[in-house]
Amino acid sequence: METIELTYPAKRRISKHAHVGVVGSGDLEVLLEPAAEMTTQIRICTSVDGFSTTWRAVLDRFAAGYDGAARIEINDAGATPGVVSLRLAQAVEASEK
């Protein structure tokens, strides 16, 4: 198990929580909630070691299109980058509904 923490700048406040996904094989859960600081803080807990470069690339791309001040927690059970991006998009959609 490996823990990765990443922080990105944010431009706007958000008001809603969102929870999507399940920590099941090849899937992950995302907890997204408003942050006090004007940043997007992401904490990843993954069952697969040694993929921090890939995680950074996936989250860099996500942060390029997301500017909410949020605390995002990811519990991962070996999801592929595609699944991670889709779950993040789903969490953002749920929090802005």
Place this chain on the structure above:
Amino acid sequence: MNSSLGRPNFLNRQSFIELNARERANVLMDVGSAREFLGPFDRIESPWLAAQGITPQADDGCVVIKGRIAGQAAVAVALEGAFQGGSIGEVSGAKMTAALEFAAEDNARGIPTSAVILLETGGVRLQEANLGLAATAEVMNAVLMLRRHAPVICLTAGTVGCFGGMGLVAGLASYVVMTREGRLGMNGAEVIQEENGIEEFDPSDRALIWAIHGGEQRQALGLVDALVEDDVNAIASAVQALIRKGVPATHRSSEIDLYRRRIQSLDPSHQWEPREFRNWWSNRLAEDRL
């Protein structure tokens, strides 16, 4: 083909099995009545998994939803089969126990409250060993406490099934609801193979597994009160009907003499085939009722 759109019936139904634990518990509740307790943002997760290098889940794979079913107060506790095989650990077990105990207290205070336990689980979480065993005993105790006042309905839709200590919990429920895809038992196929060899039970033989543990066989043996299609509406109506029915006159698990007599008259030297066993058992059932 039945609808005006010319779609076959199975396309018109909404699968229950494809829902996760939270969605399953929610769809059983009357619209607008559901409220979750100790949800993922409360972060009551297992303190033991991360120490063993396993990613925890924020709700420990146990979802507690309070609301109303068929107009009556009810609590639904759903285990997430996709997370660690739906296993019962210290936290998930405590959540289930507390939910059932509060329901029993509400009944004692004059608020009729029934419970639906959605069991998709292999039983005790091995990483939490004794704590999981203790939790199972506590859940059983809470079911026994609650079922005197209000029905406790066990729903095993699939596809994980319900095994181990939680299989015993299912045995204590007032009513059991299953689909043909669901499985129910104590020792699962892999455990039996590990203990007694592949000649005893071949866990790669899925047809054999479902012929023994599957919902259809369990219903034929009189262990299931409603065998339903994998459809949200069908399952929700089956649960509502059982809640309206109230506490059964006799709980299945109280019929000790009946089951003891039946098991004693079984010839274990004979290799029983699932269908043959089903016929023998249901004939006995008819005789017992004479």
